[in-house]
Amino acid sequence: MSVMKLAYQSLKNRRTTALLTIFSIAISVALLLGVEKVRVEAKNSFTSTVSGTDLIVGARSSSLNLLLYSVFHIGNATNNITWETYQDLSSDPAVAWTIPISLGDSHKGYRVVGTSQDMFKHFLYGDKEHLSFVDGKPFNDVYDAVLGSEVAQTLGYHIGAQIALSHGIEKKSLQSHDDKPFHVTGILAPTGTPMDRVIMISLGGMEALHIDWVNGAPPVAAFAISAERARAMHLQPSSITAYYVGLKSRIAAFRYQRSVNEYRQEALSAILPGVALGELWKLVGSAEKALLVVSGMVVVAGLLGMLTTILTSLNERRREMAILRSVGARPWHIFVLMITESLIYGVVGTALGFAFTYGLLFAVQPVVQSYLGLHLAITLPGQFESLLAGLIVVGATVLGAIPAWRAYRNSLADGLTVRI
Amino acid sequence: MLDTHPSVITLSDVKFSWTSGTPVLDIRELSIQRGEKVFIRGPSGSGKTTLLGLLGGVLTPELGSVSVLGTDLAQRSSAERDHFRAEHIGFIFQMFNLIPYLSVIDNITLPLSFAKNRQAAVAKTGRSKKEEAIRLLKHLELDDPALLTRSVTELSIGQQQRVAAARALIGQPDIVIADEPTSALDTETREAFIQLLFTECKAAGSTLIFVSHDATLESLFDRSIALQELNKAATPAKKTVEVPWCLL
Numbered sequence: 001m002s003v004m005k006l007a008y009q010s011l012k013n014r015r016t017t018a019l020l021t022i023f024s025i026a027i028s029v030a031l032l033l034g035v036e037k038v039r040v041e042a043k044n045s046f047t048s049t050v051s052g053t054d055l056i057v058g059a060r061s062s063s064l065n066l067l068l069y070s071v072f073h074i075g076n077a078t079n080n081i082t083w084e085t086y087q088d089l090s091s092d093p094a095v096a097w098t099i100p101i102s103l104g105d106s107h108k109g110y111r112v113v114g115t116s117q118d119m120f121k122h123f124l125y126g127d128k129e130h131l132s133f134v135d136g137k138p139f140n141d142v143y144d145a146v147l148g149s150e151v152a153q154t155l156g157y158h159i160g161a162q163i164a165l166s167h168g169i170e171k172k173s174l175q176s177h178d179d180k181p182f183h184v185t186g187i188l189a190p191t192g193t194p195m196d197r198v199i200m201i202s203l204g205g206m207e208a209l210h211i212d213w214v215n216g217a218p219p220v221a222a223f224a225i226s227a228e229r230a231r232a233m234h235l236q237p238s239s240i241t242a243y244y245v246g247l248k249s250r251i252a253a254f255r256y257q258r259s260v261n262e263y264r265q266e267a268l269s270a271i272l273p274g275v276a277l278g279e280l281w282k283l284v285g286s287a288e289k290a291l292l293v294v295s296g297m298v299v300v301a302g303l304l305g306m307l308t309t310i311l312t313s314l315n316e317r318r319r320e321m322a323i324l325r326s327v328g329a330r331p332w333h334i335f336v337l338m339i340t341e342s343l344i345y346g347v348v349g350t351a352l353g354f355a356f357t358y359g360l361l362f363a364v365q366p367v368v369q370s371y372l373g374l375h376l377a378i379t380l381p382g383q384f385e386s387l388l389a390g391l392i393v394v395g396a397t398v399l400g401a402i403p404a405w406r407a408y409r410n411s412l413a414d415g416l417t418v419r420i
Numbered sequence: 421m422l423d424t425h426p427s428v429i430t431l432s433d434v435k436f437s438w439t440s441g442t443p444v445l446d447i448r449e450l451s452i453q454r455g456e457k458v459f460i461r462g463p464s465g466s467g468k469t470t471l472l473g474l475l476g477g478v479l480t481p482e483l484g485s486v487s488v489l490g491t492d493l494a495q496r497s498s499a500e501r502d503h504f505r506a507e508h509i510g511f512i513f514q515m516f517n518l519i520p521y522l523s524v525i526d527n528i529t530l531p532l533s534f535a536k537n538r539q540a541a542v543a544k545t546g547r548s549k550k551e552e553a554i555r556l557l558k559h560l561e562l563d564d565p566a567l568l569t570r571s572v573t574e575l576s577i578g579q580q581q582r583v584a585a586a587r588a589l590i591g592q593p594d595i596v597i598a599d600e601p602t603s604a605l606d607t608e609t610r611e612a613f614i615q616l617l618f619t620e621c622k623a624a625g626s627t628l629i630f631v632s633h634d635a636t637l638e639s640l641f642d643r644s645i646a647l648q649e650l651n652k653a654a655t656p657a658k659k660t661v662e663v664p665w666c667l668l
Contacts, residue, residue, distance in 0.1 A: 002533065006522075013521030319516055326476070326513070327587065328506020328534030330499060415478030416511065 003333055007340035010320070014313065021309045022349045028302035029353025029392060032295040034360065036384060039288045041376050045126065046281050049193045050244070050273040052124030053099075054253050057081070057089065057260050058242035060267035067276040070101065070242040072194045073111040076169075077103065080239035085266050090243070092259070094252035097122045099244040102206050102237060105177070106169045110151045112199045114206030114237075122246055125193050126375065135159055136186030142205045142231050145182040150196040152187040159184055165199070165209065167218070175218055177209045180227040192374045204235035211235070245270070303395055306345045310338070310403040318410055326416045335408040342400020346393040354381065354389070427487075428454045428595060428627045429475065434484035435653075436470055445470045446653035447484075450645070452627060454594075457618060459638050460631045462647035468631055471647065472599055475629070476509060477501030489594055506535040510588030510626070514600040517584035518572040527572055528553040528587045538591020556586040559623075560616050578609045585617055592624040599631050614640055 011018045050056075050071055058066045059079035068074040090098040099122055102114035120131055120138045136159045139146050147157055157163065164178040182201060190196055208230040212219040219225070225233070247253060253272065260270035321334050329337075358378065365376050381389070431450040437443040445467040452458050462468035473479035474486050477493045478501075486493045489508055493501055510531065518527045529549045532539045542552045557563060560582040572580065581601055588596050598617065602610040614630075614637065621628045630641065638644045 009521045009526075320519055323513075323517065323519055324530075325478070325502075326505075326511040327531040328502065330502040330534075333534075415473050416476055416513075 003336045004340055006324075007337050007344060010317075010337070011341060011344060017309055017313070018345075021306050021345055022352060024305050025299075025302040025345060025349025025392070025396075026352035026356055028295070028298040029350050029388075030356035030360070032292075032299050032388065033353065033357040033385060035288075035291050035295045036388075037357070037361070037376060039292060041374060042288065043281060043285060045192050045374050046285075047274065047277045048126050049277060050123075050125060052122075052128055052246065053244045053273055054247045054250055055245040055257055055260070055270045056242060056273050056276075057245060057268055057270045060269045063269065063271040063276045064280060066242070066269055066271050067273065067280060069103065070244075071273065071277075073103065073113070073198060077241045079267075080241055081243070081268065082239050082266065083237055085263070085268070086240055086243060089260060089263065089268075090245070092256060094247050094249070094256050095245055096248045097246045099123055100203060100240040101242050101244070102203055102239075103241045104169070105165050105167055105206070105209065107151075107163055107165050107199050108155060110148070110155075110197055110199055111169060112165055112201060112206075114201055114203045114240075116203055119200065123244065125191055125195065129191075131191065131195065132189045133186050134189045136184070139185055139200065139202050139205070141183075141185075142202060142208050142235065143180065143182045143227065144185040144202065144205070146186040146188060146200040147184055148188050148196040148198045148200075149190040151199055152184075157184050157187075159187065163199075165201075167209075179224065180209055180230065190370060190372070192372055203237050203240070207235040207237045208233075299392065302349070303346075303392070303399055306342065306349075306396060307399045307402065310341060310345075310400065311406070314403055314407055314410070317407075318414060321407060321411045322414050322416055325411055325414075331408050331411050334411045335404045338404035338407045339397060339400045342396050342404070343393070345400075346396025349396070350389050350392045354385070426453055427451050428456075428489060429629075430485075430487040431474075432484055432487075434474065434481045434486060436467075436474065436479060436481050437653075443482075443653040445474070445481075445651055447471075447650055448652070450650060452629065454627055455622075455625065457621065457628045457640075457642045458630065459641035459644040460629060460647055461633065461635055461638065461644060462631055463633045466647040467651045467653065468599075468647060471651075472597060472631065475595075475597060476511070477505045506531065507537045508594045510590075510593040510596045512581070512584045512588045512596070512598040512601040515577065515580070515604045517587075518580055520571070520573050522572065524557070524568050524570070524572055524575075524583055525550055525553045527583060528556065528590055531587060531593075532591055535591060535593075538593060541591045552590060553586060556589055556620070557583070559620055560586055562586075577604045578613070581605060581613060582616070585613075585620070589620050589624050589626065593626055595629065596621055596624075596626045597629045597631070600633070601630075602632065602637070603634070610637070611640070 056066060056070050058070055059077055059081060061078045065075065065078075069077050086100060097118055099118045100116055103111060105112040117138060123131055134149065136146070145163060151157070161184045162181045163184065164176055164181050167175040167177060182205065188195065208227070211230050211233060212223060212225040245256070247256060257270040257272070260268050324334065361376055361378050365378060368374050368376055429450070429452040431447050434445065434447045435443050436445040460468070460471070462471075470479065474481060474493075475488065477496070480494045488504070491504060493504065496504065519530065522530065532542060532549055542549055545552060547555065554568070562579060562582050567575065567579070572583065575583065581604070584601070588598070602613055605613060617628065
């Protein structure tokens with residue numbers, strides 16, 4: 001019988017406390033792994049809210065402000081971009097495509113984004129994914145609307161529903177565009193980005209809503225233009241809020257950015273969305289670090305629990321040690337026996353923790369994907385996970401040396417008989 | 421064994437104390453012959469634990485020499501003494517002899533994993549470890565196969581002591597030291613146990629050292645030694661002074 005087998009048999013004999021100890025280590029490991037997984041995926045998801053877009057251009061402001069209103073639809077633009085400027089800048093030979101966006105209206109608290117068909121052709125998020133439809137198709141007519149998944153779900157809209165948009169972005173808007181109702185033609189799949197919370201209409205539709213408005217005020221009844229009349233009119237917008245740019249080659253990004261920033265006719269800013277998103281994550285992402293530290297502490301607590309369990313078992317196992325000594329075990333056998341126990345706790349606890357994490361991932365991945373749009377990739381343990389597993393096993397063994405050393409001292413002092 | 425020295429154990433001028441200045445053991449001479457069945461009568465305080473510690477090589481004397489099978493234990497390192505004990509001595513204690521989480525067979529074969537020579541002795545018989553353990557159990561009249569599957573903690577104390585005897589005897593160690601092995605047994609099983617022990621020690625060619633405070637067993641042995649008389653440092657049994665009621 002090897003010492004390893006003895007350690008195993010001994011643990012089996014104390015299986016209740018052993019299993020509890022292993023569980024507490026496993027749960028702490030699973031917690032740490034889970035937090036790290038969500039942290040990494042949330043960061044990935046956040047920083048790839050916009051991907052494949054090289055630059056975002058808007059009226060001159062800080063990059064954070066521009067990012068907030070153009071991507072997250074939070075706050076307002078300081079100014080608009082005239083249609084002429086947009087046309088001029090997007091005809092730059094370096095530009096492959098642009099997506100104009102026009103903001104300012106809302107529906108029951110959800111922002112309305114006026115845009116073009118290019119949104120569905122070129123806009124990418126996450127791992128270079130296009131917007132996809134769970135139902136319906138992109139807008140085609142002036143009064144067509146496409147809903148983000150959250151909008152459709154929360155408000156209970158289906159294809160063909162008729163919605164009236166409101167002027168301004170307040171939840172209880174006083175000025176309604178109910179004279180020109182829109183029809184839902186498409187509902188987007190969840191993306192886990194702000195795109196879930198928008199209503200997209202064409203720039204023409206946006207223009208039609210405001211065609212009879214004068215100086216930001218609704219028309220008096222006599223001058224109002226009906227939806228059908230507006231449809232027949234020239235619906236060229238005079239300005240847009242911002243536009244996304246895709247370049248033919250990313251090398252041109254800085255040159256194009258400079259040409260926008262130095263544009264003579266209008267004060268504009270161009271931002272690199274990846275960089276700005278990274279900055280914003282630094283701002284909002286400090287909580288995740290605190291969470292990681294806390295779960296690290298839970299692992300330490302789990303290991304200390306193991307130490308306590310082993311230390312308390314030492315006294316009642318003194319006779320066992322004395323018997324082992326009498327049949328010929330050397331004191332170092334006792335040391336190895338004890339440290340093997342810690343090693344078993346560490347290895348089995350960590351392995352079980354990994355199993356918990358992966359089991360949970362497999363169970364919740366589809367749910368998280370469909371409800372939150374957050375894609376939790378199930379991958380083999382990476383560098384962090386391997387390092388963590390190694391650290392926990394080494395930590396358990398190092399901590400296990402404390403009771404092992406005490407048992408070694410005891411067995412030297414006790415010899416073949418137990419004196420307590 | 422190749423050793424032809426007739427004396428298996430020789431103690432000469434051995435002094436031992438836990439705290440310096442107050443010796444607990446002081447033996448001028450003690451010699452035990454090969455194959456002898458020796459009864460050592462030792463009440464508590466007679467230095468019994470210390471003597472067994474010295475014979476087992478767990479303790480070393482301050483003065484004098486403890487020679488077992490021609491090896492002066494005092495001259496050996498503690499690792500060598502551990503090794504020596506594993507290979508040459510089988511122990512049986514008063515009670516709680518067995519490792520609770522091991523099966524009967526695993527308890528009996530446990531010494532073999534620490535002593536290569538005893539493992540070799542079993543191998544020479546042509547039997548496996550398990551077969552040898554079962555053979556010993558049979559000789560100790562524990563041949564009910566149901567016992568083997570039972571947890572050792574479910575055995576009666578008499579059965580436990582016989583399992584412990586089988587463990588001490590496996591691999592034919594030169595010396596078997598039994599420390600009060602019968603004190604937990606009742607009188608009927610006591611003598612039967614001792615007779616079984618005698619038979620097996622004889623078969624294995626082992627010298628038996630049997631320590632007990634029970635003088636009624638003395639007559640069964642080849643020789644009896646009173647430890648209080650042998651040990652000059654033994655503490656005399658305390659006399660109780662009766663205090664008259666009126667003084668309380």
